Structures are given as C-alpha cells and as structure tokens.
Amino acid sequence: MCGILGLLLHDPNTDSAAEICEGLSLLQHRGQDACGIVTCGPKGRFYQCKANGMVRDIFDTNSISRLIGGMGVGHVRYPTAGSFNNAEAQPFYVNSPYGIVFAHNGNLINTTSLLQYMDATAHRHINTSSDSELLLNIFANNLQQTGKFRINEEDIFTALGGMMKQVRGAYACVAMLAGFGIMAFRDPNGIRPVGMAVRKSGSGNDYLFSSESVVADAGGFGEWQDVRPGEAIIITRSRVSRCQVAPPATFAPDIFEYVYFARPDSVLDGISVYRSRMAMGDALADEVQRVLTENNLTVDVVIPVPDTSRVAALNLAQKLQLPYREGFVKNRYVGRTFIMPGQEMRKKNVRRKLNAMALEFVGKNVLLVDDSIVRGTTSKEIVQMAKDVGAKKVIVASCAPPIRFSNVYGIDMPSRMELVAHGRDTDSIASAIGADLVIFQTLPDLIESVRQFNRDITAFDCSVFTGDYVTGDVDEKYLLHLESLRADNARGKAMGIPAEALAAERINGVKTNGVHDEKGSDVTLGSDVHPTVNGSDDTVGLHNSWQQS
Numbered sequence: 001m002c003g004i005l006g007l008l009l010h011d012p013n014t015d016s017a018a019e020i021c022e023g024l025s026l027l028q029h030r031g032q033d034a035c036g037i038v039t040c041g042p043k044g045r046f047y048q049c050k051a052n053g054m055v056r057d058i059f060d061t062n063s064i065s066r067l068i069g070g071m072g073v074g075h076v077r078y079p080t081a082g083s084f085n086n087a088e089a090q091p092f093y094v095n096s097p098y099g100i101v102f103a104h105n106g107n108l109i110n111t112t113s114l115l116q117y118m119d120a121t122a123h124r125h126i127n128t129s130s131d132s133e134l135l136l137n138i139f140a141n142n143l144q145q146t147g148k149f150r151i152n153e154e155d156i157f158t159a160l161g162g163m164m165k166q167v168r169g170a171y172a173c174v175a176m177l178a179g180f181g182i183m184a185f186r187d188p189n190g191i192r193p194v195g196m197a198v199r200k201s202g203s204g205n206d207y208l209f210s211s212e213s214v215v216a217d218a219g220g221f222g223e224w225q226d227v228r229p230g231e232a233i234i235i236t237r238s239r240v241s242r243c244q245v246a247p248p249a250t251f252a253p254d255i256f257e258y259v260y261f262a263r264p265d266s267v268l269d270g271i272s273v274y275r276s277r278m279a280m281g282d283a284l285a286d287e288v289q290r291v292l293t294e295n296n297l298t299v300d301v302v303i304p305v306p307d308t309s310r311v312a313a314l315n316l317a318q319k320l321q322l323p324y325r326e327g328f329v330k331n332r333y334v335g336r337t338f339i340m341p342g343q344e345m346r347k348k349n350v351r352r353k354l355n356a357m358a359l360e361f362v363g364k365n366v367l368l369v370d371d372s373i374v375r376g377t378t379s380k381e382i383v384q385m386a387k388d389v390g391a392k393k394v395i396v397a398s399c400a401p402p403i404r405f406s407n408v409y410g411i412d413m414p415s416r417m418e419l420v421a422h423g424r425d426t427d428s429i430a431s432a433i434g435a436d437l438v439i440f441q442t443l444p445d446l447i448e449s450v451r452q453f454n455r456d457i458t459a460f461d462c463s464v465f466t467g468d469y470v471t472g473d474v475d476e477k478y479l480l481h482l483e484s485l486r487a488d489n490a491r492g493k494a495m496g497i498p499a500e501a502l503a504a505e506r507i508n509g510v511k512t513n514g515v516h517d518e519k520g521s522d523v524t525l526g527s528d529v530h531p532t533v534n535g536s537d538d539t540v541g542l543h544n545s546w547q548q549s
C-alpha cells in the first residue's frame with residue numbers, strides 16, 4: 001500500500017512542496033520505506049527529491065525550498081514489486097514524450113508480458129524492477145503514439161484508455177505533465193483508493209488528489225470526490241476534465257483498507273473508516289459471545305492491540321459490557337510493524353513498540369482484540385507478553401477472518417506460506433500463536449460492517465480471505481511464480497545477490513556470480529545518492545517544449 005498525492009495551486013508563483021510534504025506525512029501510515037516529491041516550476045522544469053526513508057527523514061527546509069513550482073506530485077512507498085532500492089522510490093519520471101512524472105499505489109499482475117512488450121515492441125528501457133516504472137512507460141508509449149507536437153486532454157484520455165486495456169492488476173495513480181497539469185486515475189475495479197478535492201484560492205481554485213480524504217480535511221479542501229473505477233481526471237490551470245476511459249468493471253475496493261490500511265479519520269468511497277471499524281467491533285462481539293459460550297469460558301477484560309484495533313475493541317467491550325483497558329502501551333516513535341520489510345525487523349519491532357502493563361493482566365482471562373492476524377508476528381509476541389506478565393488465559397479476537405491467500409494488489413503478502421492461517425484451522429492457529437483460543441470475524445459480518453455505509457458498492461476485493469481475485473488472471477501458476485520470487489528475495493538477501501539474478505538462474509538455468517547483465521539488473525541511475533535532490537539546470541529540468549493546445 002502506498003500513498004499518492006497531487007497538488008495544483010491556483011497561484012503558479014506559490015510553491016507547492018511544503019504542502020505536499022505535509023500531506024505525505026498524513027499518508028505515512030501507507031508506506032514507510034521511501035518517499036518523494038517532484039514539483040513543476042517555471043518553464044515546465046521538474047524538481048525532485050526522493051529517497052528511502054520516512055517523510056521526516058527525507059525532507060527538511062532546505063530540500064523543500066529547492067522544490068520550486070505551484071504543482072507537484074508526492075509518494076510514500078510500501079514496496080510490493082521490485083526491491084527496497086532507493087532507485088525504486090517514487091515518483092518516477094520519463095522525459096519522453098513531453099516529460100511525465102508518476103506515482104502509483106497498487107500492483108500489476110501481468111508484468112512479464114508487459115516487459116516483453118516494452119522490450120520487443122516499444123523499445124523502452126525499464127531500469128528497475130518496479131511495476132510502477134513499467135506502468136508509467138506503458139502510458140508514455142501510448143502518448144507517444146499521437147506523434148503530436150502539442151497534445152490535449154483527449155489525447156491523454158485515449159492513451160490512458162489504451163493503457164487500461166493493456167495492464168492487469170490494481171493501480172490508483174497521480175501523474176503530472178510538464179508545464180501542463182496533474183491527473184489521477186484508477187483501475188477499472190477501483191481496487192485502490194484515490195480522490196479529488198477543491199479549495200477556494202483568490203480568484204480561482206487549488207486542486208488536490210490524494211489516496212485518502214484526511215489530507216483534504218487537514219489542508220482545508222472540500223468537495224471530496226472519489227475517482228471512479230476506470231475514470232481519469234485531468235486538471236490544468238484552465239479547466240478540470242473527467243472521462244470514463246475504461247468500461248466499468250465490477251467495482252471492488254479492497255476491504256483491507258477498512259480493516260487496517262487507511263486512517264480512521266478518512267472516508268473512502270463514501271464509507272467512514274472509523275464507522276466501519278466500530279461496526280466491525282459490534283459484529284465481532286456477537287461472534288465472541290457465541291464462541292465463549294460454546295467453550296464455557298468467561299472474559300475479565302478486553303485489551304486492544306494498539307493502534308489500529310482500538311476503535312473496534314472499544315465497541316466490542318461496550319457491547320459485551322466488559323471492562324476495556326489499554327493493557328499495552330505503544331511507543332509512539334516506532335512505526336507500523338506490518339509494513340516493515342523483513343520478518344526479523346517486524347518481530348523485533350513488535351517488542352520495541354508494545355509494552356504490557358502487568359496490573360491489567362495478572363490473574364485475568366484477557367481478550368486481546370486485533371484488526372487482523374496476518375503472519376502472526378504481532379499476535380505471537382503479544383500473547384507471550386501477556387502470559388509473561390501473569391495473564392491466566394489469553395484469547396485473541398480478530399476483526400478480519402483468517403487470511404489464507406496471497407495479496408496481489410498492493411499489499412506485500414505474495415506468499416501463502418508466510419500466512420499463519422494458511423493450511424491451518426482455528427485451533428492450530430491458536431496453538432501457532434500460543435493463545436488459548438482464537439476467534440475470527442466471519443466474512444459476511446466483515447463485509448456488512450463496511451457495506452452498510454454505502455450500499456451502492458456491491459462487491460469488495462476479499463481475495464486474501466477467499467482466494468477469488470476480482471481481475472481474474474490469477475491462477476495457481478501465477479501464485480507459485482510469486483512465491484518463488486519471494487523465496488529468491490530471501491535467498492538473494494542472504495547471499496548479497498539481487499533477487500532478479502537468482503530468478504534468472506532458476507528460470508533459465510544461468511549461474512549467477514552476482515554481476516548483473518544489462519537488462520533487469522539492479523544497477524540504477526542515481527541510486528547511490530541519498531536523497532537525490534534534482535533541480536539545477538543540468539538535472540531533471542525540462543524545457544517548456546509541451547504546452548496545452
């Protein structure tokens with residue numbers, strides 16, 4: 001899950017970077033690995049700063065002051081494709097045609113054939129393993145087909161429509177064309193969120209695109225509208241143009257946004273994340289009551305697992321008329337552990353992040369409530385912590401059903417083997433995490449908790465629970481391929497060799513010594529610079545060769 005943002009200020013002489021940076025910090029929960037901003041200044045020149053790290057690490061007054069221009073695009077990254085390399089930090093840039101900057105949230109599933117097309121037909125070089133760089137180049141290649149010196153909105157819509165026919169998977173994107181404007185679009189299933197908002201500014205309007213509405217609220221923007229599935233919106237200094245560029249498919253936003261990813265104060269596709277989490281707590285209370293009765297067990301206290309589960313846990317406790325206690329105190333300086341790279345780091349950080357207060361546990365039957373159990377990293381650690389400080393029985397309740405299948409749409413769970421619920425029933429999940437009992441929300445209850453707030457949405461992407469993928473094209477062969485890539489990543493890390501080289505070895509039988517060939521290598525331009533700040537006349541700067549027609 002990544003965070004994307006675009007801003008166009010009415011006054012071209014006001015710089016947008018500080019506000020984009022502020023917005024990115026509000027989207028930090030969507031990606032902690034890398035971040036970046038590209039602005040467009042006078043003469044259509046781009047200025048960029050991006051690198052691995054959190055927003056507060058990468059941007060300071062100095063770097064922001066060098067990002068000139070009244071429009072720009074920002075990104076916070078949680079990698080799902082490629083690597084954690086600096087060079088895969090976004091936004092991405094291509095100089096041809098016209099100068100395009102691009103930020104992507106989601107994950108493509110037909111990258112193999114798209115890469116072949118890029119190489120053999122479009123003759124475009126893809127310099128990283130990022131699916132986002134690939135997506136940008138598909139779009140750029142389509143735009144190039146116009147062969148025009150100056151293009152207009154219609155041309156862009158046509159290029160995007162073509163792109164949506166070529167690519168499969170999930171993508172919510174924000175892009176910027178040099179000297180022209182910003183745009184946002186969403187895949188035909190609307191799997192990942194992005195919306196638009198407007199703010200009065202002097203005699204005109206400022207425009208914002210963002211993954212979540214919280215950025216609009218904080219910046220004083222109103223009239224939040226979600227980009228529709230398969231729709232593209234282009235904003236220039238003179239007009240806003242909207243177009244349904246792909247035929248509508250089943251609208252299926254990812255339900256995991258409501259369970260875990262999004263901030264509670266955001267409203268996505270007309271549904272308050274906060275309200276949906278309250279409803280999840282209410283529904284889970286009924287299931288907890290049923291299972292406790294069945295097992296002849298009672299609970300003394302409800303304890304949330306900070307942070308995300310708090311809202312649901314409080315509602316659950318109120319409904320069951322049980323005491324609610326903040327038994328785990330969170331170190332506010334440690335980020336989200338689920339989106340950290342590598343199992344070792346995730347495990348270590350659960351302990352660093354949460355501390356159990358013995359007096360809330362000792363001698364009690366405790367019900368720990370979490371939003372989800374994915375790899376079981378958190379639940380295994382906290383169950384042990386609860387027992388260490390004297391809990392009598394530890395029962396874990398999850399607001400989401402068991403997660404047994406890979407995610408292919410922008411959450412880094414490509415391998416079923418990593419998932420604690422894969423191939424396990426509820427009892428064996430309980431013993432895997434060391435709990436006395438585990439209680440899961442049912443899928444119909446989860447769906448109803450979210451859907452009750454917008455009945456126009458008839459489907460959600462629930463593939464991690466069901467193994468049914470809304471885009472199709474995800475078969476056993478593809479899932480096995482993903483799993484082998486993950487294994488390559490782990491092996492490559494241990495050997496200090498890029499995963500791509502190991503994958504090539506596995507697929508082609510070519511032995512690797514860690515030296516990369518020209519295609520598909522991880523030798524990247526500028527990746528050793530930390531952070532890369534471009535803005536001088538000889539860097540990413542572009543001339544005003546492209547104007548609105």
Ligand SMILES: O=P(O)(O)OC[C@H]1O[C@H](OP(=O)(O)OP(=O)(O)O)[C@H](O)[C@@H]1O
Pocket residue numbers: 260305306307308309335336337338339370371372373374375376377378379
């Ligand atoms: O079973 P796991 O693989 O551990 O994943 C699930 C856990 O990870 C997330 O917490 P995280 O610490 O990322 O964020 P939070 O502080 O927002 O709850 C989520 O809220 C669960 O607690």
Ligand SMILES: NC(=O)CC[C@H](N)C(=O)O
Pocket residue numbers: 001002077078079080081082088104105106107108130131132410411
């Ligand atoms: N989580 C995401 O949305 C990731 C975007 C893109 N697939 C990347 O890996 O950079």
Ligand SMILES: [Mg+2]
Pocket residue numbers: 305306307308309370371378
């Ligand atoms: Mg959590």
